[in-house]
Amino acid sequence: MDSSQRRVALVTEGSAAPSLGASPRMADPTEQHRALDEELELCEVVIPGDPRVLPGMQTRRWGRIIQIDSEVVDRPPPGRSAYVIRKMAQVGLSRSWARELAPAGITVNTVAPGFVPVERHTDVSAEVRSAYLSSVPAGRMGTPEEIAHAVSFFASEAAGFVTGQCLVVDGGRGLG
16 A cells, blocks of 8 residues: 555654652652552553554554653653653553554654643743753753654654654753
């Protein structure tokens, strides 16, 4: 089937802003478990096994599943344990799906943005932004368009042999 006959078969999945989540400083273990449970529930917003999604991809023997993750997997911030666990679980889930779905021509990849100033970051103080920016070798914040370009690559024909990968888009911050 050539690309002009192929229906778009693309699923993207992301999650909302990090919650304070579980932390070793939480005195109550029940509260830690509740926070972790809430974070992990958010990990499966879109399941490729959903009968509305996967069968069509399998029939066409083509599909793209792209998860939106976070740089926190590589640089976990203090006090965000549950969010980090969710994001690490998301990467593991993507890699597992990549292995399972590759024989059907379906790729599964993850884009992990660094701090990209968007509406949900309006309350982030100038001090926090400045501290973050000082840790970015590129010397600037990313843009939503740059994240969209990474997603577009994974969605394209050019990425047909790329599966199970996580592309960190953070201006080099993950380099340390």
